[in-house]
Amino acid sequence: AQKVTQAQTEISVVEKEDVTLDCVYETRDTTYYLFWYKQPPSGELVFLIRRNSFDEQNEISGRYSWNFQKSTSSFNFTITASQVVDSAVYFCALSERNNDMRFGAGTRLTVKP
Amino acid sequence: SQTIHQWPATLVQPVGSPLSLECTVEGTSNPNLYWYRQAAGRGLQLLFYSVGIGQISSEVPQNLSASRPQDRQFILSSKKLLLSDSGFYLCAWGLRVGGYTFGSGTRLTVV
Numbered sequence: 001a002q003k004v005t006q007a008q009t010e011i012s013v014v015e016k017e018d019v020t021l022d023c024v025y026e027t028r029d030t031t032y033y034l035f036w037y038k039q040p041p042s043g044e045l046v047f048l049i050r051r052n053s054f055d056e057q058n059e060i061s062g063r064y065s066w067n068f069q070k071s072t073s074s075f076n077f078t079i080t081a082s083q084v085v086d087s088a089v090y091f092c093a094l095s096e097r098n099n100d101m102r103f104g105a106g107t108r109l110t111v112k113p
Numbered sequence: 114s115q116t117i118h119q120w121p122a123t124l125v126q127p128v129g130s131p132l133s134l135e136c137t138v139e140g141t142s143n144p145n146l147y148w149y150r151q152a153a154g155r156g157l158q159l160l161f162y163s164v165g166i167g168q169i170s171s172e173v174p175q176n177l178s179a180s181r182p183q184d185r186q187f188i189l190s191s192k193k194l195l196l197s198d199s200g201f202y203l204c205a206w207g208l209r210v211g212g213y214t215f216g217s218g219t220r221l222t223v224v
Contacts, residue, residue, distance in 0.1 A: 035212050043201055045215040091157065100147070101213060105156035 003027075004094045006104035013082055014112050021077045021107045023092030029053075034068065034075045035093040035101070045091070051075065082111045115140035119204045119216030126223055132177075132191040134219050136204030139185065144206040146187040147213065148179055151201040163187060199223045 003026040013019045025034065036048040049059065051068050059066050063080045079086055089108045095101040119136045126132060138144050148160040159172045161179035169179050176195050180188045187204060201220050207213035 033212070037215075043203075043218040043220070045203065045205075047212055047214070050212045095212075100159060100162055102159070103149075103157040 004092050004102055004104035006092055006107050008107045010108045012110045015084060016081050018078060018080050019082050019109065021090050023075045023104060025073050025075065025094045027094060027096055029096045031097050033095045036077050037091045037093065039089040039091065084111050084113055087111045117204060117206055117214055117216045119219060121219060122217065124219060124221045126194050128196055128223055129193045132194050134189040134202055136187045136216055137185055138206045143184055145208060146181065147205040148189050149203045149205065194223045196223050
C-alpha cells in the first residue's frame with residue numbers, strides 16, 4: 001500500500017534561515033508521482049511541484065528546491081532564505097497509476113520575523 | 114481555463130441536521146472529482162472519488178455520502194450530522210498522474 005510520512009509535525013525558523021521539509025514514501029509500483037502542496041492560513045491547497053518516478057533530477061524554482069532520491073524513497077523540500085509569507089502547512093503526496101493521491105500528515109512551518 | 118468552485122466557505126450546523134456541500138468544475142469535461150476532509154490540525158483524508166456521472170467510490174465508511182448528478186458537479190451530503198463530522202472539506206479535480214486542483218474549501222463546524 002502506498003504511504004507518505006512527514007515526520008516533522010511543526011518547524012519554526014527565523015526569517016532568512018534555510019529550512020528543509022522531509023518526505024519519505026512507500027510504494028510497490030515502479031511508476032508513481034510525487035507532489036508538494038502548500039496550504040496557507042486561508043486553507044486552499046496550492047500545487048507546488050510534481051515529480052514522476054523516472055525523473056530524479058533535482059529542481060529549483062526561485063527559493064524553492066526539491067531533492068528526489070529513489071534510493072532512500074525521499075522527496076525533500078528546501079526553502080532558502082525563508083520569508084514570513086512561507087508560513088503554511090506543507091503536504092507531500094504520492095499517487096500511483098492505479099491508486100488515488102495519498103497525502104502525508106503535513107508539516108506546519110512558521111517563519112518568524 | 115479550468116476553475117473549481119466550492120461553497121459555502123463556512124458552515125455551522127447543529128448535530129442531527131442534514132448537510133449538503135456542492136462543488137462544480139468549469140472548463141473541463143469528465144473530470145475525476147474528489148472529496149477530502151481535513152480534521153483540525155490533521156492531514157487530508159480522501160472520502161469519495163468519482164470518475165463519472167453516478168459513479169462514486171467511498172474510501173472510508175462514515176456518516177457521509179456523495180453524489181455526482183452532472184458531469185461537473187459533485188455533492189457531499191449527510192442526513193444527520195455528528196460532532197465528529199466537523200472539519201475542513203476540500204473538493205478537487207484532476208488526474209492521478211497530473212496532480213489535483215483544489216477548491217477553496219468549506220469549514221464545517223457541528224455544534
